[in-house]
Amino acid sequence: MREKITPEFIRRIPKSDLHVHLDGSLRIKTLIELAREQKLELPAWTEDGLRRLVFKPTYANLGEYLHGFMYTCAVMQTPENLERIAMELAEDNIAEGVRYIEVRFAPQLHTSAELSTPEVIRAVNKGLDRAAKAHNRSADVKAGKDLPFHYGVIACAMRRFAKGFSPYYADLMRIMQHARPEEVFATASLELARTAAEMVREERLPIVGFDLAGEEAGFPAEIHQSAYQYAHDHFIKKTVHAGEAYGPESIFQAITRCHANRIGHGTFLFADDMIRDPEISDRKRYVSDLADYIAGQRIGIEVCPTSNLQTTPSIKTIADHPVKKMIEWGLSVSICTDNRLMSNTTVSRELQLVAEHVKLTRRELRNLVIAGFKGSFFPGSHVEKRAFVDRVIERYETLEFELLKPLN
Numbered sequence: 001m002r003e004k005i006t007p008e009f010i011r012r013i014p015k016s017d018l019h020v021h022l023d024g025s026l027r028i029k030t031l032i033e034l035a036r037e038q039k040l041e042l043p044a045w046t047e048d049g050l051r052r053l054v055f056k057p058t059y060a061n062l063g064e065y066l067h068g069f070m071y072t073c074a075v076m077q078t079p080e081n082l083e084r085i086a087m088e089l090a091e092d093n094i095a096e097g098v099r100y101i102e103v104r105f106a107p108q109l110h111t112s113a114e115l116s117t118p119e120v121i122r123a124v125n126k127g128l129d130r131a132a133k134a135h136n137r138s139a140d141v142k143a144g145k146d147l148p149f150h151y152g153v154i155a156c157a158m159r160r161f162a163k164g165f166s167p168y169y170a171d172l173m174r175i176m177q178h179a180r181p182e183e184v185f186a187t188a189s190l191e192l193a194r195t196a197a198e199m200v201r202e203e204r205l206p207i208v209g210f211d212l213a214g215e216e217a218g219f220p221a222e223i224h225q226s227a228y229q230y231a232h233d234h235f236i237k238k239t240v241h242a243g244e245a246y247g248p249e250s251i252f253q254a255i256t257r258c259h260a261n262r263i264g265h266g267t268f269l270f271a272d273d274m275i276r277d278p279e280i281s282d283r284k285r286y287v288s289d290l291a292d293y294i295a296g297q298r299i300g301i302e303v304c305p306t307s308n309l310q311t312t313p314s315i316k317t318i319a320d321h322p323v324k325k326m327i328e329w330g331l332s333v334s335i336c337t338d339n340r341l342m343s344n345t346t347v348s349r350e351l352q353l354v355a356e357h358v359k360l361t362r363r364e365l366r367n368l369v370i371a372g373f374k375g376s377f378f379p380g381s382h383v384e385k386r387a388f389v390d391r392v393i394e395r396y397e398t399l400e401f402e403l404l405k406p407l408n
Contacts, residue, residue, distance in 0.1 A: 005355045005365055007348070009403045014099045014147050014392045015347045016372035017336050019239075019264055019302035021156075021213075022105035022124065023072045024339025025089050028055065031341075034075035042071060055341055062245065062311045068342050076110055079123035086127030090151060092340070094135050096348050099147045099392070100376055103128060104154035104211050107195075108188060111168035117195050125153060125205055147395055150388065152208030152379045154239065155196045157189030157227055159214035182223045189227035197234035206379035209237045211264065212254075216246040221253045228258035237261045237377040239302065245311075247274025248287050255299065262300035262375060267308050267315075269294075269301075270322055295330045300375035304338035305353055306345045318357035327364060334372035362404070369396060 028047050035042050043053045059065040076082055086103065093101050107120040128151045140146035160181070163170040169188065176184045189212070196207045210231040212224055221228075221240055228238055240254035244265035251269055254260040268274055269291060272283035280286050294301070303323050309315050326333050335350045337343065355365055373392050378385035 005360065005362065006403065007352055009399065010351050010355070011348050012097055012403065013369060013399050014373075014395050015097055015351065015369060016100040016334065016376060017093065017098055017347050018102050018262070018300070018334050018372055018376060019304055019336035019338055020089070020101060020103060021339050022086060022089060022103050023069055023076060023109070024342045025092075025337070026072050026075075026085055026341050027088050027092070028341060030085065030088060031072060031075060034081055035071070038075060040071075040074050051344070055344060057344065059310050061313075065307075065311050065342060072341070073109055077112065077115065079115065079119060082110065082120060082123040083127035083130075086124040087131045088127075089340075090128050090131030090149070093347070094131065094149050096346050098149075098347050100150050100373060100378075100388075102152040102154050102208060102377060104156050104209070104213075106156040106158055106213065108158070108168045108192060109166045111166060113167060117168070117192070118199060121153065121155070121195075121199060121205065121207065122203075128153070147391055148388075150378065150380075152206050152377050154209035154211050154377070155192055155207055156211040156213045157192050157224055158185070159212055159216065159219035159221070159223070159241075160185055161188070161214070182219075185219070186223050186226060189224040190230060193227040193230040193234075193236070196236060197230065200234070200236065207236065208377035208379050209239050209261075211239050211241065212258070213241045213264075216242065216244060216250055221250065222257040225257050232259045239264055239300075239377075241265060243268045244308075247271050247276065248290055249275060249277060251294075252290055255294070260299065261377070262302055263294070264302045265304060265308065266301040266326070267312060267322060270325055291329050291331070295332075298332050298375075300332045300334060300371070301326055302336045303333055304336045304343075305350055306343040307338035310343060318353050321358075323354060324358045327358070327360075327368075332371050332375050333368060334375055335368055336372075362400070366396065366400075 028050055044050045054068045107117045110120045111117045132149045135149045141148050161169045163173050172188055173184055193210055199205045200207050212221055231238055238258055238260050239262040240258050240260045241264040242254040243251040244267055247268050251263055251266055270287055272287045275283045305318050305321055315321055335354055337345050337347055337350055373389045
């Protein structure tokens with residue numbers, strides 16, 4: 001018999017985060033500093049105060065959880081701030097042993113007359129690149145004692161928006177004032193897909209994926225089908241927030257209408273009681289077929305345990321989370337943070353919670369960790385990705401041998 005999985009082991013193994021929002025993952029000290037510089041109002045000016053009033057351990061509902069974004073987005077409207085916040089996010093991940101992240105954000109939330117969408121993306125990439133280069137120049141990386149750090153950018157479209165979301169959205173709604181709301185939403189997402197594809201083609205920026213975030217209920221993914229088809233036609237991989245606040249049909253639509261390679265959250269994949277289509281007579285069969293299809297196609301599920309607990313009242317503990325059933329079903333699951341600030345979490349913490357409460361075996365933990373790298377939208381070639389994954393596995397196995405010794 002071998003000893004249990006330890007926090008030290010989880011801290012030191014190479015990890016990934018495929019679902020982390022830039023505007024939900026600021027350092028709280030940076031938020032306070034930038035708000036002071038810009039003379040913005042915060043509910044409190046200390047870390048303890050903000051954690052008591054805004055960034056709480058638990059939230060009453062999704063609306064309260066999302067409330068904090070009004071403060072974070074407010075300080076993310078200049079290229080300098082975007083670059084700094086992105087760099088710090090990468091540094092924080094590197095410090096806890098994360099060696100690959102895909103940072104997602106909605107560039108149009110930061111676009112204005114003074115700052116174009118491409119400039120927003122360039123600023124974020126510059127910050128991530130600075131942190132990556134600093135780590136990759138280190139003596140340990142050069143000597144082969146540590147792994148290099150890689151990253152990708154995921155451009156998020158919004159399922160819906162209002163004029164107050166950003167100057168960009170306000171201008172678009174004014175220009176298209178006679179269009180139906182869903183036409184305006186679709187126009188914005190298609191324009192973002194075009195921008196992303198052009199920046200990959202012309203500037204070789206590591207925009208590795210296209211995402212759809214925001215309110216699921218009433219705003220189906222199929223509204224944005226043209227944007228996803230454009231991304232698909234230009235070899236950009238696709239992920240969709242689905243099954244976070246809506247049932248299996250939302251996940252089905254993400255796969256069939258948006259060519260999703262991965263699903264963000266997927267929390268209600270097995271919730272047959274949430275199916276609303278009257279044409280689906282055998283709901284359990286529908287869910288079973290959907291889960292089998294996802295497993296067979298190796299469509300990744302980006303699971304964010306703490307975030308789900310905070311926004312889904314029906315999930316009381318990690319042990320109640322469907323991640324256990326996902327693993328048992330053979331799905332390609334990766335454990336992610338979602339919003340490091342809002343959920344006051346890290347990749348290490350999320351893995352530790354799942355390991356303890358789901359009672360993972362050593363092999364199950366290994367599969368979760370490696371799935372994050374294998375399921376990534378790695379910015380290099382397929383050969384380069386395989387070589388990196390091989391190095392990750394080698395490093396993982398070395399640490400497993402060193403840190404998890406056989407019991408006497």
